[in-house]
Amino acid sequence: xxxTFTSRETTAADERCSRGVPVRxxxxxxxxxxxxxxxxxxxxxSAGEFVxxxxxxxxxxxxxxxxxxxxxxxxxxxxxxxNVAKHNGKPDVRxxxxxxxxxxxxRVLPNVMLGLEPxxxxxxxxxxxxxxxxxxxxxxxxALSGGQRQRVALxxxxxxxxxxxxxxxxxxxxxALTRIEMQQLIEDxxxxxxxxxxxVTHDVxxxxxxxxxxxxxxxxxxxxxxxxxxxxxxxxxxxxxxxLEERVLGRVLQRQPVVADPW
Amino acid sequence: xxxxxxxxxxxxxxxxxxxxxxALPWVVPTSxxxxxxxxxxxxxxxxRFLPSPRAVVSSFIGLSVSGELWMHVRVSTLRALxxxxxxxxxxxxxxxxxxxxRSAEILLDTxxxxxxxxxxxxxxxxxxxxxxxxxxxxxxLVALGVFFPVYINTFHGIRSVDRGLLEMGRTYGxxxxxxxxxxxxxxxxxxxxxxxxxxxxxxxxxLIVAETISARSGIGxxxxxxxxxxxxxxxxVGILLYAILGKLADLLAKGLERYWLRWNPAYQTAR
Numbered sequence: 034x035x036x037t038f039t040s041r042e043t044t045a046a047d048e049r050c051s052r053g054v055p056v057r058x059x060x061x062x063x064x065x066x067x068x069x070x071x072x073x074x075x076x077x078x079s080a081g082e083f084v085x086x087x088x089x090x091x092x093x094x095x096x097x098x099x100x101x102x103x104x105x106x107x108x109x110x111x112x113x114x115x116n117v118a119k120h121n122g123k124p125d126v127r128x129x130x131x132x133x134x135x136x137x138x139x140r141v142l143p144n145v146m147l148g149l150e151p152x153x154x155x156x157x158x159x160x161x162x163x164x165x166x167x168x169x170x171x172x173x174x175x176a177l178s179g180g181q182r183q184r185v186a187l188x189x190x191x192x193x194x195x196x197x198x199x200x201x202x203x204x205x206x207x208x209a210l211t212r213i214e215m216q217q218l219i220e221d222x223x224x225x226x227x228x229x230x231x232x233v234t235h236d237v238x239x240x241x242x243x244x245x246x247x248x249x250x251x252x253x254x255x256x257x258x259x260x261x262x263x264x265x266x267x268x269x270x271x272x273x274x275x276x277l278e279e280r281v282l283g284r285v286l287q288r289q290p291v292v293a294d295p296w
Numbered sequence: 297x298x299x300x301x302x303x304x305x306x307x308x309x310x311x312x313x314x315x316x317x318x319a320l321p322w323v324v325p326t327s328x329x330x331x332x333x334x335x336x337x338x339x340x341x342x343x344r345f346l347p348s349p350r351a352v353v354s355s356f357i358g359l360s361v362s363g364e365l366w367m368h369v370r371v372s373t374l375r376a377l378x379x380x381x382x383x384x385x386x387x388x389x390x391x392x393x394x395x396x397x398r399s400a401e402i403l404l405d406t407x408x409x410x411x412x413x414x415x416x417x418x419x420x421x422x423x424x425x426x427x428x429x430x431x432x433x434x435x436x437l438v439a440l441g442v443f444f445p446v447y448i449n450t451f452h453g454i455r456s457v458d459r460g461l462l463e464m465g466r467t468y469g470x471x472x473x474x475x476x477x478x479x480x481x482x483x484x485x486x487x488x489x490x491x492x493x494x495x496x497x498x499x500x501x502x503l504i505v506a507e508t509i510s511a512r513s514g515i516g517x518x519x520x521x522x523x524x525x526x527x528x529x530x531x532x533v534g535i536l537l538y539a540i541l542g543k544l545a546d547l548l549a550k551g552l553e554r555y556w557l558r559w560n561p562a563y564q565t566a567r
Binding site: 102103104126127128130132134136137138139140147148173174175189 | 460461463464465466467468469470474478479482483485557558559560561
């Protein structure tokens with residue numbers, strides 16, 4: 034699939050609609066060894082939407098993401114990616130994992146080229162430039178920092194020009210500054226390309242910075258589904274941002290067994 | 297000013313330091329050689345027990361000028377390498393097969409593990425019965441000995457390929473041969489090379505024994521033949537040749553590791 038580049042200013046809603054695909058999960062249940070992770074789970078994500086999925090560790094948010102790309106098979110329910118009427122063939126779904134999962138025996142550019150025809154080298158170089166690693170094309174992954182490796186992983190996903198990008202805590206192991214940079218980068222490419230994005234994170238602030246909508250999963254079900262109605266790019270300092278963060282965090286913490294309060 | 301005067305001294309000291317470091321590993325062998333030569337010249341060490349280093353060197357020169365030495369070296373190397381290629385190749389293929397296909401593992405692995413516990417050299421009487429003292433006898437023994445390290449390490453290498461990378465490969469649409477080529481084989485390569493290195497060592501050990509017992513040419517034959525005539529100098533030349541050839545095989549394996557695993561910081565040469 035050829036990569037199309039549109040400058041950020043001319044990002045139009047129509048571009049966004051043409052790349053992104055809707056995702057629909059209908060009464061999905063997943064269990065591991067009898068332990069239910071997701072139960073009768075319903076969610077609808079529209080084309081081009083950026084959805085963040087938050088929740089405590091082990092709440093099933095990663096399992097949800099993995100089931101969308103087919104790495105987990107649900108015991109019950111239907112998962113639909115894309116609009117069958119509109120897209121002929123399978124929509125292109127890419128995943129970014131918490132660890133970069135670069136092939137250590139391939140240099141940076143061949144890593145980005147994984148599964149591509151050699152004719153697409155110029156595109157791969159373009160995407161590497163976009164993530165700011167043009168000069169590192171011939172380095173081994175072992176020579177890169179954690180943040181740079183994640184950039185390569187992002188480039189590897191983007192070179193396919195995905196309809197849906199799944200982000201499984203991709204910034205979880207990065208330091209705070211690199212994290213903010215990566216958030217900006219992800220927001221930029223999402224805005225310019227208009228794919229549908231599903232981000233799993235345990236960082237509520239990150240979710241609110243990036244997403245159109247924040248979904249909180251608890252006990253295998255949707256506990257909260259909030260629209261983030263803030264203008265982009267978002268600043269963490271703003272009062273509305275803080276209020277929203279407070280609300281989601283409050284809801285996350287609600288279920289925790291309450292320790293004796295000193296007040 | 298003071299610093300300017302200090303610097304050359306430090307440099308010389310450093311150079312001496314690196315020189316000493318390079319010389320250090322050779323101190324013990326060199327002194328051993330000197331003591332050996334002295335003991336032979338002084339008549340303490342009779343030459344029918346152990347020849348003097350000088351006698352070894354002159355017999356080495358004599359044998360190589362006559363071309364006899366190179367004939368034996370060529371024959372032995374050819375045997376060793378062809379046995380290695382056959383045994384290692386079969387080990388690699390079977391390892392790949394049993395590690396990748398569950399049914400192949402169930403069918404073959406138990407048998408292979410049983411046969412593995414038989415020392416190849418224990419088969420020598422049978423092998424002589426089957427093949428005589430033909431080339432095929434040596435080939436068979438070397439191939440059999442070399443097979444197991446390659447097989448086991450290939451199997452282990454494939455089984456221990458990072459699951460995360462396999463998962464990633466599948467989400468990028470890789471399956472079948474491309475998945476094998478891009479992820480499984482390179483992931484298993486470090487382990488496979490450990491097997492190769494190990495079996496290169498074993499290759500010489502088995503060949504030496506096989507040639508000593510039954511052969512009409514090769515280094516082992518040359519050494520055994522020299523025993524008949526009490527030519528201790530030729531015997532020592534043969535023994536030293538094995539040491540050199542073994543070292544060369546190990547260097548080759550190391551070179552392969554350095555090249556194929558150059559992505560791995562553990563194998564990058566610190567220069």
